[in-house]
Amino acid sequence: MSQENMKFEEMGLRNEVLKGIKEMGFVSPSPVQSQAIPIALQGDDLIAQAQTGTGKTAAFAIPILNQIEKNREIEALVITPTRELAMQISDEVFKLGKFLRIKTVCVYGGQSIRRQCELLENNPQVLVATPGRLLDHLKNDRIPNFSPKVVVLDESDEMLDMGFLDDVEEIFSYLPSNRQTLLFSATMPEQIQKLAHKILDKPKYVKITPANITNTDITQKCYVINEGHRDEAIVRLMDVFTPQKSIIFTSTKKEADALAERLVEAKYKAGALHGDMDQRARMDSIRAFKANKVNILVATDVAARGLDISDVSHVFNYHIPLNPESYVHRIGRTGRAGKKGMAITLITPLEFKELKRIQDEVKHSLELEELPVYEVSHNELVQKILKTKIADEAMDIYNELMDKHDETNSALKLISYILKEGTKSKIGPNQQEINRLQEQEKKPKQDYNSRRREGGNSRFGSQRDSHSRGFRGNSRGGRRY
Ligand code: AMP
Numbered sequence: 452m453s454q455e456n457m458k459f460e461e462m463g464l465r466n467e468v469l470k471g472i473k474e475m476g477f478v479s480p481s482p483v484q485s486q487a488i489p490i491a492l493q494g495d496d497l498i499a500q501a502q503t504g505t506g507k508t509a510a511f512a513i514p515i516l517n518q519i520e521k522n523r524e525i526e527a528l529v530i531t532p533t534r535e536l537a538m539q540i541s542d543e544v545f546k547l548g549k550f551l552r553i554k555t556v557c558v559y560g561g562q563s564i565r566r567q568c569e570l571l572e573n574n575p576q577v578l579v580a581t582p583g584r585l586l587d588h589l590k591n592d593r594i595p596n597f598s599p600k601v602v603v604l605d606e607s608d609e610m611l612d613m614g615f616l617d618d619v620e621e622i623f624s625y626l627p628s629n630r631q632t633l634l635f636s637a638t639m640p641e642q643i644q645k646l647a648h649k650i651l652d653k654p655k656y657v658k659i660t661p662a663n664i665t666n667t668d669i670t671q672k673c674y675v676i677n678e679g680h681r682d683e684a685i686v687r688l689m690d691v692f693t694p695q696k697s698i699i700f701t702s703t704k705k706e707a708d709a710l711a712e713r714l715v716e717a718k719y720k721a722g723a724l725h726g727d728m729d730q731r732a733r734m735d736s737i738r739a740f741k742a743n744k745v746n747i748l749v750a751t752d753v754a755a756r757g758l759d760i761s762d763v764s765h766v767f768n769y770h771i772p773l774n775p776e777s778y779v780h781r782i783g784r785t786g787r788a789g790k791k792g793m794a795i796t797l798i799t800p801l802e803f804k805e806l807k808r809i810q811d812e813v814k815h816s817l818e819l820e821e822l823p824v825y826e827v828s829h830n831e832l833v834q835k836i837l838k839t840k841i842a843d844e845a846m847d848i849y850n851e852l853m854d855k856h857d858e859t860n861s862a863l864k865l866i867s868y869i870l871k872e873g874t875k876s877k878i879g880p881n882q883q884e885i886n887r888l889q890e891q892e893k894k895p896k897q898d899y900n901s902r903r904r905e906g907g908n909s910r911f912g913s914q915r916d917s918h919s920r921g922f923r924g925n926s927r928g929g930r931r932y
Contacts, residue, residue: 462513464492468516471547471550481505484510486657486659498656500658509543511635514601515577518601525575527599529580529603531581532613538557538559548576555579556573558571578599586622603633604619604650606636608640611642616646620650632652674795675821676879677880696746697764698748701749720746721748722748723736762790763785770802775813778809798819
């Protein structure tokens with residue numbers, strides 16, 4: 452039988468573990484589980500390239516649980532980049548291990564060290580930890596007889612992005628050499644490959660490609676705008692699609708705060724989520740979002756990793772994501788648990804090239820569309836006129852009109868002029884322009900480069916510099932969410 456079709460019951464798992472899997476409602480293994488679990492059960496080291504949402508937590512939790520002996524020592528260690536992930540993993544391990552009556556402990560920065568020491572003294576079998584705090588405990592000799600048999604490095608590329616790689620390497624100097632090591636990562640940048648070489652012993656390799664997980668329940672849309680119109684476009688799309696619950700992904704923490712603020716000012720129920728917020732503020736945001744107290748979460752990528760919220764109806768990409776994997780992660784926050792979802796990406800003409808890379812990777816063609824045009828109602832028009840500030844030149848035009856007509860006549864003519872010119876509010880290029888820009892994109896490379904140079908002084912040009920692959924490649928270690 453091929454591993455693809457293997458059932459949980461055929462993996463040689465202990466009864467208690469099978470009962471835990473059933474209790475979780477898992478009927479059959481996901482692709483990463485059917486590939487990774489048999490390897491891990493054999494005791495081999497493993498590199499698994501898989502994103503959140505693929506069932507990767509159970510892919511390492513199940514083999515860990517299968518070999519738990521409950522010998523009053525920590526038997527397995529899971530290292531993960533964020534507190535949210537640590538809590539989610541600990542929760543899933545605990546639930547799956549319900550019938551083994553195992554104890555898990557979760558240690559992360561920001562929590563009382565004394566409390567964590569008390570929990571560690573309670574003989575847990577599984578320790579889930581973020582790197583900084585774990586290293587702190589190890590350096591200060593606060594974990595007695597620490598010799599886990601299995602060590603999982605979860606979301607390794609995210610640890611690299613968050614600048615944790617040195618801590619991670621140092622942690623491994625405290626671990627026994629005869630351990631089994633399982634490394635999970637969505638992508639495999641060079642530094643992670645190097646790390647894998649150092650900490651793994653003849654690893655087997657499993658890859659769940661994005662194509663396996665792009666979900667047909669997600670409608671993907673791409674709207675072309677010009678730089679500087681992003682906030683306006685988001686507001687427009689909120690009004691057009693009226694999402695029940697949405698996540699807007701921004702590239703930076705600053706953008707997340709600014710957009711959330713703008714949406715709140717415009718009376719939307721929005722909140723921000725990013726790594727500069729303290730633990731309590733982050734938890735508050737997540738709780739409010741889960742409970743529908745806010746229904747728009749403006750987040751950096753950190754949210755794409757850990758959040759397990761099944762009823763997100765729309766995902767917005769404020770910028771086109773840096774790489775195809777990130778695109779897949781983000782849109783995977785919607786269309787979950789059999790529900791339909793929509794993923795909307797804002798794109799400027801200068802980003803068309805990046806779109807192509809995403810399309811090639813996810814093997815899904817994305818039509819570029821003009822932003823929905825919005826017909827202003829009479830009521831809104833009146834409000835808009837009333838709210839309009841009087842321009843300096845207005846008095847001259849008014850005097851000229853008064854010379855020729857009476858007041859009523861002039862006002863009526865003015866309103867008729869506005870109606871004739873159109874009360875449609877348009878953002879970004881129209882479909883014809885989009886098609887032309889796309890054609891232009893297909894022209895030889897020189898055209899593209901010279902156009903790019905022309906755009907060098909625009910807001911786009913300067914912003915993009917800090918988002919380009921080159922920049923990211925050289926300084927990933929410094930980026931913190
Ligand atoms: P993960 O990729 O570990 O974050 O898992 C994503 C979601 O899928 C979690 O809510 C898991 O509980 C769920 N899940 C994991 N494995 C399975 C499975 N075999 N069948 C159904 N759901 C699963």
